[in-house]
Amino acid sequence: MSKTVLVTGASGFVGSHLATALVDEGHDVRAMTRKPDAYTGAGHPVAGDVNDADSLGPALQGVDVAYYLVHGLASKDFEKIDAAAARNFAAAAAAAGVERIVYLGGLGVDDGNLSAHLRSRRQVEQLLGAAGVPVTVLRAAVVVGHGGISWEITRQLVEHLPLMITPKWVKTRTQPIALPDVIRYLVGVLDHPDAKGRVFEIGGPEVLRYIDMLTRAASEEGKRMPNLSVPLLTPRLSSGWLALVTDVDFATARNLVDSMTNEVVVRDHSIQDIVPGETIGYDEAVRLALEARRQAERTP
Template identity: 35%
Template sequence: MRTEQKKRPVVALSGASGYIGSRLLEKLKKSFDIIALSRSGDKRENTEQVTWRSCDLFSQVDTEKGLKGADIAVYLVHSMKPSAKLTQASFEDMDVILADNFAQAAKKNGIKQIVYLSGIIPPEEKLSRHLRSRLEVEKILGSYGVPVTTIRAGLIVGPKGSSFPIAEKLVNRLPVMILPSWTRTKTHPIALADVLTALQKSVGNRDVDNKAIDVGGPEVMTYKELLQNLAHVMGKNFRSVNVPFPTVNLSRLWVSLVSGMPKETVYPLIESLSHPMVASKSHYAEGISDGRVTFEKAAKQALKEEAQSISSSSKKPKIPSLPPRQDVRSVQRMPLPSGKDAGWAARHYMNWVSESLRPFVRTEVDEQLNCKIYLSFMQKPLLILSYAKERSTSHRALYYITGGLFANAKESQQGRIEFRQIPGKQEIIVAIHEYLPALPWIVYKYTQAPIHMIVMFLYRRHLEKLINQREPAPSARKLAGQH
């Protein structure tokens, strides 16, 4: 970092080693000092303008340390890929944890602005999982009082990422395309360069505090027209057959197969294509919303950069990756009875395990809320959960997994289970992080792991029953209203 008496503003950039983050870093360091956050940040070299920090955003402690000393924070994170050897979680629920950690850390560190890259949200009540999650993250980031600027972009035309590479692979690999009705939906592609400009103009710009800004390129087109234009740029003949039905579920499958991209990435994106993804005038910001690069020019540039990247990738020194671990992340969302919080849910869960799994399982909870879980006929506990009082609040109860026959506590000091209330909702996230099982992996995967999911399912059903018992039936509410 610079050491002049008059320091430049400091930007904490999450996802700094990623597709968009690495390019945004180059633009921002001209005017700001950068704290570049990455899971492998300690493996990278610092410069005068850029300090790298290793940061696991699933850890609230890590996130607080990562944002320390920053004035502004940029959030470029999306959890559409598995984050452990075994991931029992939806991307939506993992995104809740990441965003909540980031927002709380920003508040604690006195961050003045969060800039978040999201997707265009159409004015429809029933959104796809992907778009619903993007909107939920936006709300969570702003739930602790730090001003949030959201840049909402549709299909970003760039050499990596997700949507454009999928389109490029479809055009390149399919001699004839079967085009369902969703390919006649409007989309508003935007060049990567224009997205970077929009983000750059928003960072440190207090005029766009607490605003959601739609950005788009100079052309609006259907997905069919986009594929036709891309085929023209690539010098391919475009042959297609229109079909009059949506077939979104079938499309997810064949797009994943043809593109070779993981279903965790493809499925949520394809589900969103039935929505018109066009920038809205109600979310317009002068000098930020209007992208200037045409689709043709952006596509040519993206294909050129991709070709250069492939040819030079073998020559570049590789950044050492994190060593593989046989770790587990399991995240489930559950309803929370009215008037109850995450602290209640954690204590209630420990009692419920003992009562519902009797006579096979018993639990012991001491005055400090530490918990031991046993099989009834065994003297040694299966799991020892140590309550982290200093890291817990009414909205988050945290337990470290510190021992037991089922836990490899010697190898992992950060294995933990948390009960976290989602800001603004009467819902909780129950999550296990960095858990290393003591059982051989194949045994764990086909015994303890599925049993855990069954227990979580049963606890969710239990909470749903509690809520239904407390709520009067519709007829009773109607009668109550008449008196």
């Protein structure tokens, strides 16, 4: 059944693809953006900013389901900023009578040792539901697709470095997921009654170390990725190194590096009961991401 759906972060990496997929499914999509006049993606642009509580009421009026795809990493105060934004959105969604919020969060076992980034993602989950609107959460690790920050770090390291000096975190296990599978899951939980108010873990078919992701991405580009392990390379030095050889700023790099010490692996496979189907393998996900980048470069 067609629904009126709001997509926050509609201009972003995941949001832009999600808005297109929802329109293709026949939903009435509102693409929330701070600059609606400049929006050229799928759906109908509406003005709204999660950091401006007064702007959210009009954007959410008449909405059945709202996708919350907003998070920040580029500020030292991102935890406080993200928490305030989630409170604003939760209150506005409840006031507007929204049936459900769908949130894309982060994988990781909450054992008291989560990084600030993953701890913030978990806090946002709770805050989004604090005003009474049911929240469906999809927790993911690295999303492999053109334009994603974590994937861009992988791609740029492979393309820029003849030799990689690796800190300890490259041995951490993760479960990357292809962008098309993330979109499939986000769309799939929209109408399913059994997804309401639940948390799901999503990932691709393989558990890999970060070093495996780098070497296999290099192989897909016809390159080798020799590496020299330096166990004493601190998070701060690792962050500076990433900021130097990629276009990711230092603050974002530091917050991502801190998260790379946490193992992020799917342990609950119940999403398969809601949205069944095979997921895309890592090598194919890399090929799709590289092809999307080539197409983007060819587009004026």
